[in-house]
Amino acid sequence: MEGLFEVVVFLATATLGAALARKLGLLAPIVLVVAGLVLSFVPGFPHVRLDPDLVLVGILPPLLYVAALETSVPAFRHNLRPILWLAVGLVLFTAVAIGLVLHLLLPMVPFAVCLALGAVLAPPDAVAATAVARRIGLPRRVVTILEGESLLNDATALVLFRVAALAAVGSAVGVAEVSIEVLRSAGGGVLVGVLGALLFGFVHKRITDPLLDNALSLIIPFAVVFVAEEIHASGVMAVVVTGLALGHKLPVLMSAASRLQVGAVWRLVRFLLEGLVFLLVGLQLPDVLQDLDEPLGRVVGVTAAVLGTLFLARFVWLFPVTYLTRLVPSVRRGTARKPVKYPLVIGWAGMRGVVTLAAALALPLTVAGGREYPRELFIWLAFAVIVATLVGQGATLPMVARRLKLPPDDPVQDALSAAGVQQQASRAARERLDELAGTAPAPVVDRLRRGVEERTNLAWERLGGTQRETPSQAYGRLRQEMIDAERAVFRNARDTGRIPEEVLVQAYRDLDLEESLLRREGNR
Structure with missing residues (x-):
């Protein structure tokens, strides 16, 4: 009963925090993290210690799944090169950079442990990046790249973390072992994801009850991640592949009623889970401080060095990848040179989230030979990185985007494209109606023809701007x-x-x- 009460309190607090953020025009993740920090010191407020398994298996899969469902596969495929440079290359580069800096500052700590923490800190948060990017209205291509990065970078980071953690505890990790681990994690995750998409797509296709479609949709991410983890594959990769495949085929897998209900249910689930995870991050502060037993000077120095490395590594990687790779003919062909403002805003959108803290809590207690290391300091570093990037970069990202004056997506071009396609769709609808006109009374056919014309006219009316009330707006x-x-x-x-x-x-x-x-x- 007490546990249920705490869950209700957390969800209610997260909902109120999100409502307050909207009222004040602020970003909900920032407000909820700050609220958690404050509430963690309020006497009597429920206390919870974050469970890594709960985050990595219970919270992350549904959030990744709904993000993958809503991701445009054609846009994802079109931007696959920059997405992989960020989701794989940047994660590895950042992890190694942080590992080297930590090992230089703490030479008594094995490099494998420092690399494991680097893997923990490297991936930006899937929830924070997309929530902030969409909220401030970044260009569609930038949002696609950030979404794609956030979908895949956790898989890269967790595979690297697993390899580094094995090396830290004394397991023999050579080139062969690393190759097998990567193949099993990434390749196995893709395989499970493809099989999951085929299986659940087959089931969705044969379900006619919207409630059953909803129930199945909620089960899918957990079922996929459980199977993947059982064979030691990447559950993150499996969930993302399944979500991308099913999301792309959703219009032909579900009825209209099912799609409407599934969309509404997932919006609610995402709203509650996103609010909950950011609130829980802030509530961890007392536990992190209580376990921290290091000299203040060392804590401040190491924290500043890690934050600086994390911040600089993203830009040091982004600019060469953005511009130097264009010297390669196969890369340059068909791509336009992007102004410097694009890598700047993508570099600034490097907020970390709850996955970073959950993975840090999964660091080994001891290293090879049973030796201890400052594990509490490493957990503090993960916590500090989350708060600093969310509050610092997240709060200033809207200002940075405004200062850079990124050109927004052209609404006129969008409306023109939509009107052109709508006209083709209306023509197809009229042709089909003419084929079936003899099977219904003439007044019914005439009414349907008028409806098709109204939809076509509505699409073209949107090109007229908002200076006057259109006939469709007056009708509404x-x-x-x-x-x-x-x-x-x-x-x-x-x-x-x-x-x-x-x-x-x-x-x-x-x-x-x-x-x-x-x-x-x-x-x-």
Whole structure:
């Protein structure tokens, strides 16, 4: 009972924190981390010690899965080269850089342990990067690159962490062992992900009940990660591959009702889990400080050195990769030279999150020979990096993006493309309607033709800007008033006993669906 009470308190606090962030126009991850830091010292507030398995197996998979579902596979494939440079190359470069700096500052600590912490600190957080990037309206290509990086970098980091941790505890790790570990983790994760996509895609295709589709969708990330971990493959990679494949095929795997419900359920799940993880990060401060038993000077010096290395490594890697690789003809062909502002904003978007702390808590207790090392200092470094990057870089990223004046995506071009495709779709719909016109009464066919014309006109109206009210906007405004009047009549009939509750619920459901469509069209 006490555990359930704490979960409710955490979720309620995370919800209130997110609401406060929206009210103040701030980024929710930053507000929730700061709220957790403050609440961790409030007497009587529930205390929780983060469990690495809970994060890596219970929280991370669903967040990665929903992010992969919403990722455009064509855009991901088009930007695969920069994504891999960041998700693989940058993670390895950052991990080695931090490992070397730590080993120079703490020569008594084996390099393998320092490298393991480097792997922990290297990957930016999947939740923070995409939440911040979308919130401040970065260009679509930048968001795609950051999303792709955040989907794959955890797999790279965790594989490197596993190899370094094995070496730290005295296991023989040579080229052959590393190769086998990488093949088993990455290759096995991809294989499990592909099999998961095939299996669950087959099941989704044959389910007609939206509730069952929802239940299956919630089970998929956990089922995939459990299978992957059972064979010591990368659960992160497996979840991402499954999510990308199913998300790309979702329009033909689920009915319209299922897609609407699944989208709504995952939005709620993501909102609650994202709020929970950032709040939990802040709440860890008392435990981190309590276990820390190092001289203050050493703590400050090592923390500053690690933060500086982490910050510089991202830029030191980004600029050569962005510009020097264009000297290679196969890379240069078909790519345009990007202004310096693009690598600058991508470099600034290096916020770390809960995965960093969870992996740090999984560091070995002792190293080879049973020797101890300052493990508590390493956990503090992970915590400090999360808070510093989230609060520092996350809070200033909107300002940096504004100062750099990144050109936004052209809404006119988007609307023009949409209108062109809508016209083709309307033509296909009319042709199909002409084929079936003899199977329905003429008034029904005429009504359907008018509906197709209205959708085509609405698409072209969006090109006219927002200086005046379009006919479709006028229609939406008036129809909204009519829906409100209809609701009042049904509600009064239920209150006076003329209709049962079930009739009211059905009528409200129909009116709610129509209103949601009106709001969707009005927000385009």
